[in-house]
């Protein structure tokens with residue numbers, strides 16, 4: 001046996017050669033592992049403080065020179081044979097807090113779980129926290145997890161989700177919340193309720209959550225979902241954005257792991273889930289990163305040289321969504337990338353380079369969102385000029401410039417207002433804790449909403465082909 005020390009987490013004894021990623025998953029230590037430990041996402045970077053060894057060929061793809069010199073490795077490729085000390089750099093902020101009484105809001109995402117602790121009497125937010133979903137070690141996307149659940153690994157996936165929630169509660173400092181409101185995508189909500197996910201595995205994709213659910217033990221409220229892959233997080237985001245009660249036409253997009261688009265009009269709400277994949281979370285992009293300390297959040301250009309800024313000024317770990325979008329825009333503008341997505345010349349941002357495969361994945365993500373928005377507009381017989389507002393939520397934060405998004409074709413161009421807000425789904429879950437009347441709004445949003453299957457739409461193929469250019473909407 002050898003001793004593994006995970007800084008600020010603890011010491012563990014394991015057999016020589018145990019993959020570090022397995023140890024971390026078993027001990028409930030959050031680390032992003034979106035490719036299920038197959039050495040394809042590059043997100044499971046750790047820093048070996050003691051016990052490093054030379055990098056293998058797969059690690060060299062994801063660990064640049066600067067990080068290699070500091071002994072960064074991939075946890076899924078590191079099999080310690082001697083006592084080892086590690087730190088997890090891409091780790092959510094925050095340690096365990098002293099326990100206090102309060103109500104809990106949970107947003108259960110595929111990659112990240114977010115939580116907020118609320119003082120029920122004063123209705124004030126006490127603190128927020130986030131952690132990685134440990135289920136990622138069993139598959140980066142919900143489709144893989146559904147497959148594994150059906151093939152006999154449901155209990156492990158359920159246990160991973162519960163461990164992740166326990167880690168989040170420790171960070172928030174709440175043991176037994178007085179009440180919990182829960183939002184999330186359909187699959188996460190099914191796991192939370194310990195309901196089977198079999199009906200989400202194939203057409204006609206049915207979700208078991210048509211209405212909000214109350215549970216007594218422990219007391220909680222689980223948001224309803226709009227359709228098979230349009231979860232309670234979308235209803236919650238729409239609730240928090242308050243756009244559902246306006247007389248405007250609003251395009252709403254959640255650019256998380258799945259990429260849902262919604263058209264909100266005074267009469268109805270139409271929602272669709274796209275095949276954008278997790279590229280906007282930096283997953284599957286060789287130089288990608290989640291939006292954590294060390295992520296490159298903004299990219300500029302000066303005399304042909306790319307400049308950048310990093311969250312919390314830490315050692316750069318890779319580019320998160322906002323940095324990737326900046327890089328795409330500048331790449332197209334300055335001829336590094338053609339509108340068809342061909343990489344014409346090397347794009348180096350500090351020690352990181354965007355490769356052709358990265359561009360293709362981002363192109364698919366942008367194209368999928370654009371196709372979804374266009375089909376929703378067609379279905380409602382609206383043109384993009386009739387849109388009053390575009391509202392984005394996801395890991396972009398609030399600093400994205402609309403002109404950049406419109407230039408690469410992610411959103412329509414025009415005079416509409418463009419807003420971007422982080423954590424809308426969590427905000428909706430908090431509203432349930434602070435205002436009894438919002439539960440009626442939730443049912444109203446649900447009642448007004450319809451789910452559109454994009455792939456069945458006759459114009460889907462044509463629109464998707466058009467959407468694969470980095471160009472403004474016609």
Ligand code: FES
Nearest residue numbers: 037039041042076
């Ligand atoms: S989990 Fe290690 S590279 Fe994806």
